[in-house]
Amino acid sequence: MTLLLAVSCGYDAFYEQNKPITNRSWTYDDKAEFPIHITEKQAKYDVFINLRHGPDYDFSNIFVLLHQKGPQLTDTAYRKEIPLAQLDGRWLGKSAGTLYEVQYLAHPNFVFPDTGVYTFVLEQNMRQNPLIDISDVGIKLVKK
Numbered sequence: 001m002t003l004l005l006a007v008s009c010g011y012d013a014f015y016e017q018n019k020p021i022t023n024r025s026w027t028y029d030d031k032a033e034f035p036i037h038i039t040e041k042q043a044k045y046d047v048f049i050n051l052r053h054g055p056d057y058d059f060s061n062i063f064v065l066l067h068q069k070g071p072q073l074t075d076t077a078y079r080k081e082i083p084l085a086q087l088d089g090r091w092l093g094k095s096a097g098t099l100y101e102v103q104y105l106a107h108p109n110f111v112f113p114d115t116g117v118y119t120f121v122l123e124q125n126m127r128q129n130p131l132i133d134i135s136d137v138g139i140k141l142v143k144k
Helices: none
Strands: 013-020 032-038 044-053 061-070 073-083 094-096 099-111 116-124 134-143
Touching: 013 032, 013 044, 032 134, 044 061, 044 073, 073 099, 099 134, 116 134
Parallel strands: none
Antiparallel strands: 013 134, 032 116, 044 099, 044 134, 061 073, 061 116, 094 099
16 A cells, blocks of 8 residues: 655745735836845745735736845846736636735745845836726745
C-alpha cells in the first residue's frame, strides 16, 4: 500500500495592506501608497498586487502602474496588465459575495538593495477615468 501526502508550500505574508477606493470609483489622482520598512537586505520577496472589484466592473482586465522607490533603488514605474475575466466573461478572482479578489504576481524574487523604507504606489492606467466598481487595491510581499 502506498500513501501519498499533499503538502502545501504556502508562505505567510511579510507585508500585506489594502486601501479602499472612495465610492468604488478609482480616478487617475487616487494613488494608493504603501510604505514598507525592510530590515534585511538581499532577501527575496514575491511582490503581489491585490485588487478587489464588483460585478459591475466594465472590463475583462485592468492596467495599473506600479511605482517603486526607496534607498538605492531607482524610482521606477512598471505598467502591469492584470486579467480579471475569462474569454467567456466569467470572473477569475475568488468570489466573496459580490466582490472578486485577484492577487497578481507582479515581481517574483524581488530583492531590495538595502534596508530602509521603500514605497510602492499603485495607480490606475486605463483609458476610462474614473474606473467604476473597484473596491480596493493593495500590495502583498511574501518572503521566500
